[in-house]
Amino acid sequence: MTLKEYQLKTFKWRVxxxxxxxxxxCVYVFPSFGVPxxxxxxxxxxxxxxxxDLQGGMHLVLEVESDKAVESAMERISQELKTSLIxxxxxxxxxxxxxxxxxxxxxxxxDQTSSFEDVIKESFGILEIASxxxxxxxxxxxxxxxxxxxxxxxxxxxxxxxxxxxxxxxQFGVSEPDIRPQGENRILIQLPGIKDPKRAIELIGxxxxxxxxxVDDEHSIEDALKGxxxxxxxxxxxxxxxxxxxxxxxxxxxxxxxTYLTGEYLTDAxxxxxxxxxxxxxxxxxxxxxxxxxxxxxxxxxxxxLAIVLDGNVYSAPVIQEKISGGQxxxxxxxxxxxxxxxxxxxxxxxxxAPVKILEERxxxxxxxxxxxxxxxxSMVTGGVFVVLFILIYYKGSGLIANTALFLNIILIAAALAxxxxxxxxxxxxxxxxxxxxxxxxxxxxxxxIREEIRLGKTPRAAVEGGYSKAILTILDxxxxxxxxxxxxxxFGTGPVKGFAVTLSIGILASLFTSIIVSRVIFDYFLxxxxxxxxxx
Amino acid sequence: MELIKPNINIDFIGKRKIxxxxxxxxxxxxxxxxxxxxxPNYGIDFAGGMLIQVKFSQSITPGDIKEVxxxxxxxxxxxxxxxxxxxxxxxxxxxxxxxxxxxLAEKIKGNLxxxxxxxxxxxxxxxxxxxxVGKDLREKALKALFAAILLIAVYISGRFELKWxxxxxxxxxxxxxxxxxxxxxxxxxxxxxxxxxxxxxLCVYLELRxxxxxxxxxxxxxxxxxxxxxxxxxxxTLPIVAALLTIVGYSLNDTIIVYDRIRENLxxxxxxxxxxxxxxxxxxxxxxxxxxxxxxxMVVVAVFIFGGGIIHDFAFAMxxxxxxxxxxxxxxxxxxxxxxxxxxxxxxxxxxRGRSKFVLR
Numbered sequence: 001m002t003l004k005e006y007q008l009k010t011f012k013w014r015v016x017x018x019x020x021x022x023x024x025x026c027v028y029v030f031p032s033f034g035v036p037x038x039x040x041x042x043x044x045x046x047x048x049x050x051x052x053d054l055q056g057g058m059h060l061v062l063e064v065e066s067d068k069a070v071e072s073a074m075e076r077i078s079q080e081l082k083t084s085l086i087x088x089x090x091x092x093x094x095x096x097x098x099x100x101x102x103x104x105x106x107x108x109x110x111d112q113t114s115s116f117e118d119v120i121k122e123s124f125g126i127l128e129i130a131s132x133x134x135x136x137x138x139x140x141x142x143x144x145x146x147x148x149x150x151x152x153x154x155x156x157x158x159x160x161x162x163x164x165x166x167x168x169x170x171q172f173g174v175s176e177p178d179i180r181p182q183g184e185n186r187i188l189i190q191l192p193g194i195k196d197p198k199r200a201i202e203l204i205g206x207x208x209x210x211x212x213x214x215v216d217d218e219h220s221i222e223d224a225l226k227g228x229x230x231x232x233x234x235x236x237x238x239x240x241x242x243x244x245x246x247x248x249x250x251x252x253x254x255x256x257x258x259t260y261l262t263g264e265y266l267t268d269a270x271x272x273x274x275x276x277x278x279x280x281x282x283x284x285x286x287x288x289x290x291x292x293x294x295x296x297x298x299x300x301x302x303x304x305x306l307a308i309v310l311d312g313n314v315y316s317a318p319v320i321q322e323k324i325s326g327g328q329x330x331x332x333x334x335x336x337x338x339x340x341x342x343x344x345x346x347x348x349x350x351x352x353x354a355p356v357k358i359l360e361e362r363x364x365x366x367x368x369x370x371x372x373x374x375x376x377x378x379s380m381v382t383g384g385v386f387v388v389l390f391i392l393i394y395y396k397g398s399g400l401i402a403n404t405a406l407f408l409n410i411i412l413i414a415a416a417l418a419x420x421x422x423x424x425x426x427x428x429x430x431x432x433x434x435x436x437x438x439x440x441x442x443x444x445x446x447x448x449x450i451r452e453e454i455r456l457g458k459t460p461r462a463a464v465e466g467g468y469s470k471a472i473l474t475i476l477d478x479x480x481x482x483x484x485x486x487x488x489x490x491x492f493g494t495g496p497v498k499g500f501a502v503t504l505s506i507g508i509l510a511s512l513f514t515s516i517i518v519s520r521v522i523f524d525y526f527l528x529x530x531x532x533x534x535x536x537x
Numbered sequence: 538m539e540l541i542k543p544n545i546n547i548d549f550i551g552k553r554k555i556x557x558x559x560x561x562x563x564x565x566x567x568x569x570x571x572x573x574x575x576x577p578n579y580g581i582d583f584a585g586g587m588l589i590q591v592k593f594s595q596s597i598t599p600g601d602i603k604e605v606x607x608x609x610x611x612x613x614x615x616x617x618x619x620x621x622x623x624x625x626x627x628x629x630x631x632x633x634x635x636x637x638x639x640x641l642a643e644k645i646k647g648n649l650x651x652x653x654x655x656x657x658x659x660x661x662x663x664x665x666x667x668x669x670v671g672k673d674l675r676e677k678a679l680k681a682l683f684a685a686i687l688l689i690a691v692y693i694s695g696r697f698e699l700k701w702x703x704x705x706x707x708x709x710x711x712x713x714x715x716x717x718x719x720x721x722x723x724x725x726x727x728x729x730x731x732x733x734x735x736x737x738x739l740c741v742y743l744e745l746r747x748x749x750x751x752x753x754x755x756x757x758x759x760x761x762x763x764x765x766x767x768x769x770x771x772x773x774t775l776p777i778v779a780a781l782l783t784i785v786g787y788s789l790n791d792t793i794i795v796y797d798r799i800r801e802n803l804x805x806x807x808x809x810x811x812x813x814x815x816x817x818x819x820x821x822x823x824x825x826x827x828x829x830x831x832x833x834x835m836v837v838v839a840v841f842i843f844g845g846g847i848i849h850d851f852a853f854a855m856x857x858x859x860x861x862x863x864x865x866x867x868x869x870x871x872x873x874x875x876x877x878x879x880x881x882x883x884x885x886x887x888x889x890r891g892r893s894k895f896v897l898r
Binding site for chain 1: 538540543590592637638639640642643659660661662663664665666667669670674677678680681684685688689692693696775776778779782783785786787789790791793794797798821822824825828829831832833834835836837838839840842843844845847848851852855
């Protein structure tokens with residue numbers, strides 16, 4: 001079988017393969033221009049996914065301050081420890097939390113040292129004795145969390161934080177949010193098309209720790225402000241914003257540190273409108289245990305003031321008129337409807353186990369995204385037209401073949417983006433544009449070779465054959481390096497830059513296919529089927 | 538049509554001394570600028586901080602905006618025109634403030650609209666990057682650049698000199714060296730410089746000429762691009778790193794095509810002098826080199842002009858990179874082969890050792 005016969009035989013197969021790929025590509029690209037009603041369900045209906053920089057939206061990286069979760073766990077443990085020691089009749093002094101995550105205490109009676117150690121071993125398995133000083137007459141101890149326990153608490157804080165934030169965002173109503181953990185204690189959040197970024201941030205970033213505490217009316221707030229704070233008390237403030245002048249007013253309260261009830265016991269929170277003042281408030285409902293606790297607190301403290309504290313800020317401190325049973329309460333505080341709505345969401349979704357800090361924030365308004373798409377497409381079309389004209393003038397008939405390959409290349413990139421559900425970003429568009437410039441490179445290498453072969457006096461068919469076979473290895477070599485760079489970029493990149501790496505890699509691969517296989521088939525069609533005797537190059 | 542005539546024979550190699558002087562001067566100026574300015578002019582991606590892009594309906598001056606900024610407690614902000622003048626867009630850059638950037642942006646908008654009542658203000662983009670993230674990204678970017686260079690060195694020594702094992706050994710040696718030096722808590726830039734010196738040293742020692750030539754050419758391109766960015770006080774951001782990596786790939790692309798031709802011609806015309814063969818190869822591929830650069834430049838210039846403010850600098854970096862990369866594949870990468878051959882030829886004359894598969898004549 002001669003080479004020509006072989007090529008004729010494979011020609012049909014190559015054409016079929018290319019046509020099949022074109023059809024599949026079109027099927028994937030089509031939905032991006034709007035899915036028609038007759039579009040069969042079996043076919044893909046996925047639009048090309050646009051990045052936040054093109055459709056507008058918000059990108060957030062949060063850090064969960066998981067050390068704080070360890071601290072609050074230690075605070076809880078130190079309370080439990082006190083109860084246990086009293087129960088075991090072990091007398092202690094100076095039981096306190098130090099350095100955030102350690103507990104120190106002194107045992108008054110040295111004879112009780114071993115029974116204290118037993119209590120720790122039996123009831124507080126998650127603790128270990130970090131240091132012990134028995135030299136004095138009152139043995140001093142420092143207790144710390146075991147390392148794996150601390151790690152577990154930290155991990156739990158991140159996991160729960162992620163879940164809680166996901167809940168809040170779901171209830172807030174964002175279409176296609178992307179919330180995922182990143183590294184050890186970071187959370188990556190992407191909210192496409194968000195209208196009110198400020199509100200979203202407040203909703204996401206709020207710890208939302210709701211606490212019910214008593215106001216200390218026995219001591220004067222004036223003294224406390226001067227620095228004389230009675231033991232077991234703290235000063236918290238209420239921030240009031242005047243609805244007309246927007247002036248902030250801070251009202252200090254002297255509050256007893258003990259927390260009687262937290263948001264943990266909530267089953268529901270919703271916005272209601274006060275019929276008397278026509279003001280929104282949030283009504284909350286406790287579960288059985290919470291309802292009972294609330295009944296006890298209110299029953300035992302009639303005529304005292306109960307402060308509703310959220311994240312260390314007093315929202316209101318009404319006087320308890322009578323024992324409240326039924327497990328319902330309301331939070332008031334000059335809310336706008338939106339604020340009340342968002343407060344209800346965070347209370348329903350629950351508190352974050354540890355506060356979060358915003359490490360990175362990028363918000364793009366929808367109008368900027370639209371402009372970016374517009375200018376991206378505009379520069380793609382102008383750049384593309386220049387390249388196409390240039391190649392056409394330079395290589396004439398063969399230039400037309402290269403341009404066909406180029407056009408197909410762009411369709412393939414779009415199809416691959418849709419098929420792999422990759423995200424198209426503004427740098428991604430730049431990547432496509434760059435591919436337009438670089439994709440003709442393979443054809444340039446081939447065409448220059450063909451010209452050389454023709455100059456050597458070869459027939460058109462031999463020249464094409466020689467040109468392709470000599471150029472292929474060079475083309476592969478040259479593209480591998482760009483591909484290496486693109487892959488490294490993909491590994492390193494975040495968001496928009498990743499989009500660039502994706503379109504660049506797809507573009508390189510697609511251009512190998514179109515310029516080596518597709519353009520060859522077109523040449524073969526003219527040379528083998530139509531028996532053209534001369535090439536225009 | 539033919540821009541470059543097929544029988545063209547420009548004496549590139551003969552002018553290599555001039556080229557070396559030009560390249561060396563550019564590299565020295567670039568490094569000097571970078572050193573004097575204390576490294577690249579990092580954008581907020583790498584330095585951390587805050588950026589707000591605002592669009593106005595009426596024209597306004599940066600001074601006016603700054604005045605309003607000081608009323609909301611943002612001092613030391615830089616206000617800069619963004620994109621075309623008729624867009625009336627400005628970039629406000631500031632250090633990270635205690636307030637959430639969104640809230641601050643709202644406040645700025647409120648105060649601006651209150652001061653200039655008939656001027657509608659639109660907040661188009663708000664970015665805040667914490668110092669920790671900035672530092673992470675800086676290290677990641679350097680590592681990426683380094684990884685790309687390393688992988689490419691392995692690929693070229695494998696592909697061109699059939700020394701895959703040597704390439705891999707170099708990579709291992711480098712990783713070990715990096716690990717060793719990182720124990721002394723050196724900063725990443727120093728580590729990268731050490732790594733590059735080790736790579737270059739190994740290439741010379743192991744006579745990996747092609748790899749050495751290619752790496753020198755691409756370091757040359759990256760340094761000059763960064764230098765021009767530093768000289769023009771343009772910001773070094775994430776997309777610029779993307780551009781640099783693309784330039785690395787692109788510059789090699791050109792270099793490899795010339796090298797491929799040199800290898801082919803070495804087999805074909807083994808009686809001719811090495812210099813002549815190299816020069817002939819450059820001339821034979823010149824048409825392709827110029828054409829591809831032209832088409833790529835066309836699209837990049839289109840992006841530079843029409844692509845909008847956000848990718849303006851990216852396109853600028855690409856333009857420099859393409860021009861410098863094309864120059865370096867002709868005037869840097871290939872002449873280095875000659876330079877090295879002269880060195881090793883002298884050595885070989887003394888030792889008269891047997892030839893390996895791909896000994897360059």
